[in-house]
Structure formats: structure tokens, C-alpha cells
Amino acid sequence: MKNLTRFTMLVTACFVLAACASKDPAPVEPAEPMEAKPTRPAEPTVTAVDPTDYTDPRNLDRGDSLLSRRVVYFDFDQARIKPEYRDIIAAHATYLGANGGARITLEGHADERGTREYNLGLGERRGNAVSDLIDAQGASASQLSVVSYGEERPANNCSQERCWSQNRRVEIVYTSQQ
Amino acid sequence: MRNFFKHACAAFCMFSSVALAQDDVVIVITPSGEAAVPIAVVPFAWSAETALREVDVTKVVTDDLSRSGQFRTLPMADMIERPSRPSDVNYGTWRRLNVDYLVIGEVTGSDTLGYGIRMHLLNVTTGDALLSLEFSSRAGGMRYTAHHIADTVYEALLDVPGFFRTRLVYVTRSGEGDNTEFSLMVADADGYGPQPVVRSKEPLLSPAWAPDGRSVAYVSFEKGNSSIYTQELASGQRQLVASFKGINGAPAFSPDGKKLALALSRSGNLEIYVMDLATRRTVQLTRHFGIDTEPAWSPDGRYVYFTSDRGGRPQIYRVEPRSGAEAERITRQGEYNARASMSPDSSQLVLVHGNDNNYKIALLDTERNILRTISDGPLDESPSFAPNGRMVLYASRRGTQGVLSAVPIYGAAAAGQTAHQLIFADGDIREPAWSPIRQ
Structure with a gap:
């Protein structure tokens, strides 16, 4: 029985290999991809980056791509992710799913109202909220880390809502891009 | 920042005493309420041989008591007499100034031998000496000793330990x-x-x-x-x-x-x-x-x-x-x-x-x-x-x-x-x- 199984697997493997071989008329040789490479830069598709291709590392720094947006803002004493940030978070999740070596740190922040230690907790809760959503959309937990700075690193330093709204945030920081 | 600080100071100085502790730290003391204990800390007599009075003992004691909010200290300008020994005190003068308690003292010794500070806490109403203590201090330790004196006054009158040496x-x-x-x-x-x-x-x-x-x-x-x-x-x-x-x-x-x-x-x-x-x-x-x-x-x-x-x-x-x-x-x-x-x-x-x-x-x-x-x-x-x-x-x-x-x-x-x-x-x-x- 065992032998029969093994035989069947072998036959199947041969069939698959043959099928592959038949699609590609050139024999599999190490030199072959080397020869193909020089033709790549000449391809016209290279310059036209699709900003909605969230698997493409080049989009991380392109202003027209959601991947270049790295800050998620929150309401006062809240860690609920507002609908307008879901697309940004989904784009980063797609990127991390496609680029297994990429790593991000989610830096959670709070505005100055309330006590410092409570705000450390609030910053972490916001970081976790973004992390959980990215995790649920295809990234792996090992790619994500969360650090909370509470109210200690404000983006803007004034005691008014215009600053506070900028300070209640999670910053997505790439520590490794690919 | 300096300017802000100066303005803040100017604003408070009008009705407060200001203690300059160091270049960049200023303590502003708002006068205590009517219910606070009226007390006068008379400038201590100095017979110590010293090139430089490193610490104004009287001022440290006065500021400590004022800062606590539980004492109303008599401004030095109002002290028409400056006794340093109980026998020199004219109680009537202090009663007229509405002072309940009086702190007097003198500093002896020298920079090399260290100082001795004798202090008395007097009840102006009864003329009793509530405390008569002698403190010794090295040069360099005078500020701490002054806080110690303030602590003993605080505790003697309020029956709880002071917090000036904290x-x-x-x-x-x-x-x-x-x-x-x-x-x-x-x-x-x-x-x-x-x-x-x-x-x-x-x-x-x-x-x-x-x-x-x-x-x-x-x-x-x-x-x-x-x-x-x-x-x-x-x-x-x-x-x-x-x-x-x-x-x-x-x-x-x-x-x-x-x-x-x-x-x-x-x-x-x-x-x-x-x-x-x-x-x-x-x-x-x-x-x-x-x-x-x-x-x-x-x-x-x-x-x-x-x-x-x-x-x-x-x-x-x-x-x-x-x-x-x-x-x-x-x-x-x-x-x-x-x-x-x-x-x-x-x-x-x-x-x-x-x-x-x-x-x-x-x-x-x-x-x-x-x-x-x-x-x-x-x-x-x-x-x-x-x-x-x-x-x-x-x-x-x-x-x-x-x-x-x-x-x-x-x-x-x-x-x-x-x-x-x-x-x-x-x-x-x-x-x-x-x-x-x-x-």
C-alpha cells in the first residue's frame, strides 16, 4: 500500500513537472534568469507605479499612495479607529502581508489632558487598536510592535484643541521596509 | 523665558515676599490668611567670626514659616526692636504689633570651628519661653540648621512635625x-x-x-x-x-x-x-x-x-x-x-x-x-x-x-x-x- 502511494506521488510529480516543462520550452538553467535581467529596466511599466498597488515598496514614499500616510488620529480619550483611517490601515496591512520582511512600530500618543500614566495606557490602547486591525487584515504579529509615549512626545505644543487633535495619534513607523 | 519670569515676579512682588533660592528658581509666597498664627522672627545677632554670612538664617526660618501657610510673619521693617536674648525683650512692643510669638537668637563661633546658634521661642502674651535651644552647625550646614530651627518652631506651636528639612x-x-x-x-x-x-x-x-x-x-x-x-x-x-x-x-x-x-x-x-x-x-x-x-x-x-x-x-x-x-x-x-x-x-x-x-x-x-x-x-x-x-x-x-x-x-x-x-x-x-x- 505504502509503495503504491509513493508510486502514485512520483507519477503525479512527474506529470506536474512535465506540464510545467511543456509550458516553458527553455530548459531550466541557472544562467537563464541572468540573461533575462538586463531587459527589465527597459520595460515601460517600471516608471508607471500604480499608487494603489499596496504591495509595491516604491509606494511607501510616494505622496499619491495611501502607503505614504502614516498617522492615524483619534478622538479625546478614545481608541476607536475612525472610518476615514480604515483605508490607510488596510493599505499597510496589504503591504506587510506581501512583504514578509517588513516591520512596523506603532507609536501611540495622547494629548496632555489627564494624567501622564493614564495617557501612557491610552497611547498603548490606540497603538493596539491599529495593530489589531493590521493583524486581522493579513500581516503577521511578528511584523508589528507597539510602543506608547503617552503625552510625552506631542506633535504640537499648545493647550488648545488644534494641537490636542494633532497629538492624539498613532504613528506608523517602518523599522524595515522589505 | 527670563522676561516672562521677571514679569511674573514683578506681578507677585507687590503683595508677596520673594525668596531667591538660585538663579533659575524663585519661590513666590502669598501672604497667609488672617487665621494664621502671627509670629515675628527677629534677625539673629551675629557675633560669629565669619568672612561671609553664607546663609541668612533669619530669612530662611521666616520664609519656611510663611510658606507653610500656617504662620503670618511680621515684616522685618516693622520690627522697631531687635532683641536677641529673652532678657532684652520688651513684650509690650510685640503685643502692640499683634504678634503672638517671637523667635529670637544669636549666632556664635567661627568658620573654622563651626557655629553655635542659640534660639528662643517666646509666647508674647504670657512672656514664657516655649523653647530655648542650642544648635551647632558646620560651615556649609547653616541652611539645613535654619530649616531645623523652623521645624522645631512649627512643631512646638502646631504639635505636628514640620517638613522644612525635606x-x-x-x-x-x-x-x-x-x-x-x-x-x-x-x-x-x-x-x-x-x-x-x-x-x-x-x-x-x-x-x-x-x-x-x-x-x-x-x-x-x-x-x-x-x-x-x-x-x-x-x-x-x-x-x-x-x-x-x-x-x-x-x-x-x-x-x-x-x-x-x-x-x-x-x-x-x-x-x-x-x-x-x-x-x-x-x-x-x-x-x-x-x-x-x-x-x-x-x-x-x-x-x-x-x-x-x-x-x-x-x-x-x-x-x-x-x-x-x-x-x-x-x-x-x-x-x-x-x-x-x-x-x-x-x-x-x-x-x-x-x-x-x-x-x-x-x-x-x-x-x-x-x-x-x-x-x-x-x-x-x-x-x-x-x-x-x-x-x-x-x-x-x-x-x-x-x-x-x-x-x-x-x-x-x-x-x-x-x-x-x-x-x-x-x-x-x-x-x-x-x-x-x-x-
Whole structure:
């Protein structure tokens, strides 16, 4: 029985290999991809980056791509992710799913109202909220880390809502891009 | 900053006495209310052989008593007589000046041999000497001795220990952007002689005193994430005690100094733990998906009070580490109560009481469940009791500058509640904690 199984697997493997071989008329040789490479830069598709291709590392720094947006803002004493940030978070999740070596740190922040230690907790809760959503959309937990700075690193330093709204945030920081 | 400081000073000088402790620290004392004890500290006679009077003893004693809010000190200009011995005192003169008590004294000795300070505390009404004491001091120790004299006067008249020989720990932030520097500082309770404990480019926060006053615990971000250190002040020797994954925050020494309550999120959620400092073993006190932080011990070590938003918004709860019973909610006044600490006599909690835009310091009478605010807001934080429970120290914001304030909270002195001690410093000053009485 065992032998029969093994035989069947072998036959199947041969069939698959043959099928592959038949699609590609050139024999599999190490030199072959080397020869193909020089033709790549000449391809016209290279310059036209699709900003909605969230698997493409080049989009991380392109202003027209959601991947270049790295800050998620929150309401006062809240860690609920507002609908307008879901697309940004989904784009980063797609990127991390496609680029297994990429790593991000989610830096959670709070505005100055309330006590410092409570705000450390609030910053972490916001970081976790973004992390959980990215995790649920295809990234792996090992790619994500969360650090909370509470109210200690404000983006803007004034005691008014215009600053506070900028300070209640999670910053997505790439520590490794690919 | 200098200009702001000068203006602030000019504004206060009109009705306050200002003590220059150091170039960058100014203490502004608002006169005490009518109910405060009227006292005159007469300039001590100097027969000591000294090239330089390193410390104005009389001024230190006067400022200490004024700062406490419990004494109304007679301005020196009103002292038409300057006795230094009880036999020289003309009591009628002081009665006419409406002074109840008189402190007089003289300083003898020399720079090389050290000084002797003889002081007398006199009851103006009866003519009795309440205290006649002799202090000895090395050169360099005069300021401490002056605080000691103030402490003995305070205790003799109020029957509780004074707090003038204590210290403050606090955090300053200076510079902007990449030049931002955080410093953990220790200074005398009157703001004199600030010394850096540690400096860092990364945030420092939540300093807490060990009960013996010899070391502090604090949170540092120098490793990227938050970590908790303990540091002996005299030697500078420090130890990393908590650097788990997630938040390591809010250290609080137990009353016996053997344990540290802290807030850790190593489980994935912020919870209260107690660490045995000898074995470094931790015991988890809370288990709830809410934010649990800011633990504070009751003076008997029986309870740990903490902030939790398990009910929706932050409120104060407490647990009993030994029983392991469910957390009990303590505050129900308003929508935001946080960072509680308990008075030395266990009768009240001081905490941050707030709404969306206004955060004030409040006292909660735990027996009668009455809460009263003792500061004006809008962004007041980090309250702590003086070691004798008679004042509360906290941080507030004036524009983009941080300021420390102390307010008397006890008896007659608390009635007016306007008496403040303000320390202005260059840069941003925050998170003060008042040391225990030196042992």
C-alpha cells in the first residue's frame, strides 16, 4: 500500500513537472534568469507605479499612495479607529502581508489632558487598536510592535484643541521596509 | 523665558515676599490668611567670626514659616526692636504689633570651628519661653540648621512635625525638537540647591520616593520603551527593575520599602503588579481589560489604590493585595478622577479631578465621601502630600511653562486657600513628589 502511494506521488510529480516543462520550452538553467535581467529596466511599466498597488515598496514614499500616510488620529480619550483611517490601515496591512520582511512600530500618543500614566495606557490602547486591525487584515504579529509615549512626545505644543487633535495619534513607523 | 519670569515676579512682588533660592528658581509666597498664627522672627545677632554670612538664617526660618501657610510673619521693617536674648525683650512692643510669638537668637563661633546658634521661642502674651535651644552647625550646614530651627518652631506651636528639612523630586524638560532634554532633579523643599539625578534625551517621568528618602524610582524611555529604575541619590547607583514588553510605569514604593507597586502591560493589557524588590518576583493584583495604572499604597500597606477606566472613564479603585478580593470603586464624583495618593493619616485622598478641558487637584474625605477642589486648573497634575499631611504639592501649566505649586490644606490655613508657593524655573517643570521626613 505504502509503495503504491509513493508510486502514485512520483507519477503525479512527474506529470506536474512535465506540464510545467511543456509550458516553458527553455530548459531550466541557472544562467537563464541572468540573461533575462538586463531587459527589465527597459520595460515601460517600471516608471508607471500604480499608487494603489499596496504591495509595491516604491509606494511607501510616494505622496499619491495611501502607503505614504502614516498617522492615524483619534478622538479625546478614545481608541476607536475612525472610518476615514480604515483605508490607510488596510493599505499597510496589504503591504506587510506581501512583504514578509517588513516591520512596523506603532507609536501611540495622547494629548496632555489627564494624567501622564493614564495617557501612557491610552497611547498603548490606540497603538493596539491599529495593530489589531493590521493583524486581522493579513500581516503577521511578528511584523508589528507597539510602543506608547503617552503625552510625552506631542506633535504640537499648545493647550488648545488644534494641537490636542494633532497629538492624539498613532504613528506608523517602518523599522524595515522589505 | 527670563522676561516672562521677571514679569511674573514683578506681578507677585507687590503683595508677596520673594525668596531667591538660585538663579533659575524663585519661590513666590502669598501672604497667609488672617487665621494664621502671627509670629515675628527677629534677625539673629551675629557675633560669629565669619568672612561671609553664607546663609541668612533669619530669612530662611521666616520664609519656611510663611510658606507653610500656617504662620503670618511680621515684616522685618516693622520690627522697631531687635532683641536677641529673652532678657532684652520688651513684650509690650510685640503685643502692640499683634504678634503672638517671637523667635529670637544669636549666632556664635567661627568658620573654622563651626557655629553655635542659640534660639528662643517666646509666647508674647504670657512672656514664657516655649523653647530655648542650642544648635551647632558646620560651615556649609547653616541652611539645613535654619530649616531645623523652623521645624522645631512649627512643631512646638502646631504639635505636628514640620517638613522644612525635606526634599522635592521633579522632572524638567528643556530645549525643543532634537535638543529636548529631560532631567530628573532633586532640590530642597524650598527649591534651593537643585541637583540632577539623571538626564536623558528621552522622556523621564513618574518619580517616587522610597520611604527612607534615600532613593527614588522613576520611568525612563532611554531604552526606546518605558523602563523602571531605582536610584540611590547619594551614590548615584541605579538598578533597572522592570523592562518588560509593553508599558513599565507608575512605580510606588510600599510603606516598608521592600516592594514596588507598578503598572505593566506585559500581559497585553495594563495591569497593577507588586514586585518584591529583593527577589524581583511580581504578583499581579488586577485582571481587567480596562486601563489599570497609578498604584498608590495606603500608609498601613493594606490597600493599593489605583486608577482604572473599567467603568468607562477613569476613576479610583482599590485592592487589598493580601486578600486578593475584587477591586472596590472609591470615587463616584464627576467623570474623571485619577492619580490618587493617600494622606499620612489615611483620612483623605488627593487626586486629579477633571472634565474634558479642566483638570484640578481635589481632596476626597474618604470617610464622609466629600470631594473638594483645591486648585484652579486647567491642567493641574501630580499631586502629593507633604510628609506631615498639611500641604499638597502639584504641577500646573502657565502657557507652555510648567510650574510647581504648594497649597496649605489643613485647618485655619486651608480656609483662605489662596496661599501658594510657586517655583518658577527656566524650561518646563513637572511631576513633583514630596520626600518623606529625613530619617
